Amino acid sequence: MSSEIIHVLGAGLVGPLMAIYLARKGFQVNLLERRPDMRQTGVSGGRSINLAITARGWKSLEEVGLKEAVSAISIPMKGRMVHDIEGNTSLQPYSQNPGEVIYAASRGLLNIMLLNEAEKYPNIRVVFDRRCTSFDPDKNRLTLQDETGEHTEEIETKTVIAADGAWSAVRKEMLARVENFNYSQSFLDYGYKELVIPPDAQGQFQMEPHALHIWPRKRYMMIALPNTEGSFTVTLFYPYEGKDSFAQLRTREAVAEFFNQVFPDAVPLMPTLQEDFFANPTGALVTVKCSPWHIDGKSLLIGDAAHAIVPFFAQGMNSGFEDCAMLNSLITDSHPDWGTVFDTFTRLRKPNADAIADMAVENFIEMRDSVTDPHFLLKKQVGFELEKRWPGKFIPRYSMVVFRPDIPYADAKQRGSLQDDILEQLCADITSPEEVDWALAERLLLGAEPVPV
Amino acid sequence: MSSEIIHVLGAGLVGPLMAIYLARKGFQVNLLERRPDMRQTGVSGGRSINLAITARGWKSLEEVGLKEAVSAISIPMKGRMVHDIEGNTSLQPYSQNPGEVIYAASRGLLNIMLLNEAEKYPNIRVVFDRRCTSFDPDKNRLTLQDETGEHTEEIETKTVIAADGAWSAVRKEMLARVENFNYSQSFLDYGYKELVIPPDAQGQFQMEPHALHIWPRKRYMMIALPNTEGSFTVTLFYPYEGKDSFAQLRTREAVAEFFNQVFPDAVPLMPTLQEDFFANPTGALVTVKCSPWHIDGKSLLIGDAAHAIVPFFAQGMNSGFEDCAMLNSLITDSHPDWGTVFDTFTRLRKPNADAIADMAVENFIEMRDSVTDPHFLLKKQVGFELEKRWPGKFIPRYSMVVFRPDIPYADAKQRGSLQDDILEQLCADITSPEEVDWALAERLLLGAEPVPV
Numbered sequence: 001m002s003s004e005i006i007h008v009l010g011a012g013l014v015g016p017l018m019a020i021y022l023a024r025k026g027f028q029v030n031l032l033e034r035r036p037d038m039r040q041t042g043v044s045g046g047r048s049i050n051l052a053i054t055a056r057g058w059k060s061l062e063e064v065g066l067k068e069a070v071s072a073i074s075i076p077m078k079g080r081m082v083h084d085i086e087g088n089t090s091l092q093p094y095s096q097n098p099g100e101v102i103y104a105a106s107r108g109l110l111n112i113m114l115l116n117e118a119e120k121y122p123n124i125r126v127v128f129d130r131r132c133t134s135f136d137p138d139k140n141r142l143t144l145q146d147e148t149g150e151h152t153e154e155i156e157t158k159t160v161i162a163a164d165g166a167w168s169a170v171r172k173e174m175l176a177r178v179e180n181f182n183y184s185q186s187f188l189d190y191g192y193k194e195l196v197i198p199p200d201a202q203g204q205f206q207m208e209p210h211a212l213h214i215w216p217r218k219r220y221m222m223i224a225l226p227n228t229e230g231s232f233t234v235t236l237f238y239p240y241e242g243k244d245s246f247a248q249l250r251t252r253e254a255v256a257e258f259f260n261q262v263f264p265d266a267v268p269l270m271p272t273l274q275e276d277f278f279a280n281p282t283g284a285l286v287t288v289k290c291s292p293w294h295i296d297g298k299s300l301l302i303g304d305a306a307h308a309i310v311p312f313f314a315q316g317m318n319s320g321f322e323d324c325a326m327l328n329s330l331i332t333d334s335h336p337d338w339g340t341v342f343d344t345f346t347r348l349r350k351p352n353a354d355a356i357a358d359m360a361v362e363n364f365i366e367m368r369d370s371v372t373d374p375h376f377l378l379k380k381q382v383g384f385e386l387e388k389r390w391p392g393k394f395i396p397r398y399s400m401v402v403f404r405p406d407i408p409y410a411d412a413k414q415r416g417s418l419q420d421d422i423l424e425q426l427c428a429d430i431t432s433p434e435e436v437d438w439a440l441a442e443r444l445l446l447g448a449e450p451v452p453v
Numbered sequence: 454m455s456s457e458i459i460h461v462l463g464a465g466l467v468g469p470l471m472a473i474y475l476a477r478k479g480f481q482v483n484l485l486e487r488r489p490d491m492r493q494t495g496v497s498g499g500r501s502i503n504l505a506i507t508a509r510g511w512k513s514l515e516e517v518g519l520k521e522a523v524s525a526i527s528i529p530m531k532g533r534m535v536h537d538i539e540g541n542t543s544l545q546p547y548s549q550n551p552g553e554v555i556y557a558a559s560r561g562l563l564n565i566m567l568l569n570e571a572e573k574y575p576n577i578r579v580v581f582d583r584r585c586t587s588f589d590p591d592k593n594r595l596t597l598q599d600e601t602g603e604h605t606e607e608i609e610t611k612t613v614i615a616a617d618g619a620w621s622a623v624r625k626e627m628l629a630r631v632e633n634f635n636y637s638q639s640f641l642d643y644g645y646k647e648l649v650i651p652p653d654a655q656g657q658f659q660m661e662p663h664a665l666h667i668w669p670r671k672r673y674m675m676i677a678l679p680n681t682e683g684s685f686t687v688t689l690f691y692p693y694e695g696k697d698s699f700a701q702l703r704t705r706e707a708v709a710e711f712f713n714q715v716f717p718d719a720v721p722l723m724p725t726l727q728e729d730f731f732a733n734p735t736g737a738l739v740t741v742k743c744s745p746w747h748i749d750g751k752s753l754l755i756g757d758a759a760h761a762i763v764p765f766f767a768q769g770m771n772s773g774f775e776d777c778a779m780l781n782s783l784i785t786d787s788h789p790d791w792g793t794v795f796d797t798f799t800r801l802r803k804p805n806a807d808a809i810a811d812m813a814v815e816n817f818i819e820m821r822d823s824v825t826d827p828h829f830l831l832k833k834q835v836g837f838e839l840e841k842r843w844p845g846k847f848i849p850r851y852s853m854v855v856f857r858p859d860i861p862y863a864d865a866k867q868r869g870s871l872q873d874d875i876l877e878q879l880c881a882d883i884t885s886p887e888e889v890d891w892a893l894a895e896r897l898l899l900g901a902e903p904v905p906v
Contacts, residue, residue, distance in 0.1 A: 180693075180737050184637035240633075284633050 199230030652683030
């Protein structure tokens, strides 16, 4: 395969990983990124976004030999640390099984590590400051422009893999060109604002580092994830409009009053709250779905370009990394028939992408509201008990999505819904796990329709 | 209001009607159409598409004084004439109430009538061959181009109403410009092909004219609507791909064999079947949803531009005409505050547009499959009986959508779903209406949650 050139668009997280997979197969890879090199310019806008790596992501990182290096820059989080309005905290573990934790990592550090790794491969060429402005599949022609817009370049290419993110240039072309292209972009009525809890004077974490902190407030919430240098990246998810909304927070005084009222324990930890609030933009939360994902076996969308999702299941990057692993294995099976590779990828992957998109939207309600609901917590406890008593027969939905890469997202969703029916039946008239009718539980679990694992 | 100029985009069916409503209020209206004048060029491509006018459409036509004139070019259809594979036919009436029928009309004739009417108003100026290429709401600037693309014109305008169809130029601008614009375009896996049953040698109809003919074949169907000059416009709705699909009908022989096999009674009536099949394009079936529908009270989408739907409930034009009536009445209430007019329109109308979009997709299954299902037919009969015994308490869903403009689409959908639950209960274990437990029916109907009418 070594003479075949593949153009990968986007040097965010997914693009470099895909480039590495392809390079390991012997392809010549051109990795094109519209922004300048973040290793020279610093992370854009000084924002220290972080994210959670879960099992699906680790599986891909391991396949390309990066698991150990990435582990060194990530922090295990064993559960949700829920902060109530009085500042009391309680830990809700993600799992009862040892080792089932998720890992916080800095998006910027991870990106740099992937870029550095990509550049170690002699058959990967990374080019920055090249924006794709069009792709013409009839002429196999990719048009690129530099940031100034002054220089335009046309490249002949037979195979393009577009990992160019939620606002993908290639997908935009498909919307304009491809007949009967199914497309949806759907925004939540919420925006997000990134804030920070810095390290203390001794450079130490000001809160428990091994947890994902949540301040659930029913209609909205704030969260915080630890960074290796002792800080937390904080994110407020809040309605754009209405009574409690960004539209009401127009002054420093209004911001101070709001935070003091609803997140009183966090305020003393956030010395730059008001500055950050007005310096940082309000981000949008979008779900993008589309089909088909490819044009005639010539260009394929992967990652956010194919399926942008909201962040509430921490599966944006993880699902993108899983895309790379799956595509890699389909190339092994069917290369050089790219039509079959891309068709099969779309057919197998699309239902799973749709499933995680929907579950991610649902999980917002779980995080901002349900985690304080006694009935929800009871069901969680009973779920753990079912998992313990009938291992393999019951796996909490969260665990299937986050810790079980062997279970496709669509199966996790379907099985999760059947399991939830069982939990509802078992918990309908009780208030503690001790009251569960375990004989009924067994009948329901073992008698349930066979579900895919 | 007389000095205020409003630009209406699109001189299809909805644009001219909206222009007439506005002219009757005293506005100066510029009605801009990208195509040349169809009265001079003939209907595009020689296609004789027709459509069904139902009560929502008539209500608007009556308000602008066009009911009588349009009646003269339309043909009442009192039910579905179902053709089985042996050529046997049976009529399924749309309603049991006198006068509740739908009306077939030629799209071209209706369009010409609306254009002629619009031009009677001295304060409407109709300009053809003007394609909107952009609308800049910040500068209140509409850019227009003629068909050759050689002449570009910029117009200052404060108020644009875009009735420019399913592929609206203004909506395209909104997709590119408006932050957090929610948008979806969703295609059925089916295409449609228009064909024709001409009049016989004496110029007479070759089938019953006062019916909508259906050849339901489970996964697909063919329909026919009468035209005033004695012909029928025939439409085949058929999958694009797969075993039974357009992809398989590549030769005249294949087409002849297919039609002889599944529509044997229609073939002798269609002398130009094979020519038409290959001369006419295969059309797509798309549902478009979006929000918001307006930019800052400056431009508003109406009709297909705001909510393109599939044709299976015959509500595309009818819902567009209803848009015009509602917008007209909101202008009466709130003009000159266009922000309030457009906001209120979007808020009140969007849930109804979504409801008819979903019901139209559902109705495809009813037309191609359910109409041959004994259980479906039993429920229809029982529904008519419930309507007779408890008038006002039970109204068949079809009737609510098609004959009751006083019931918004969303209410029809919600109420239809509750009624369907009742019908399912009443018809679960019976095979004829005589077996219905009418005491149970009364309890269910009168005990049902209060539903909006």
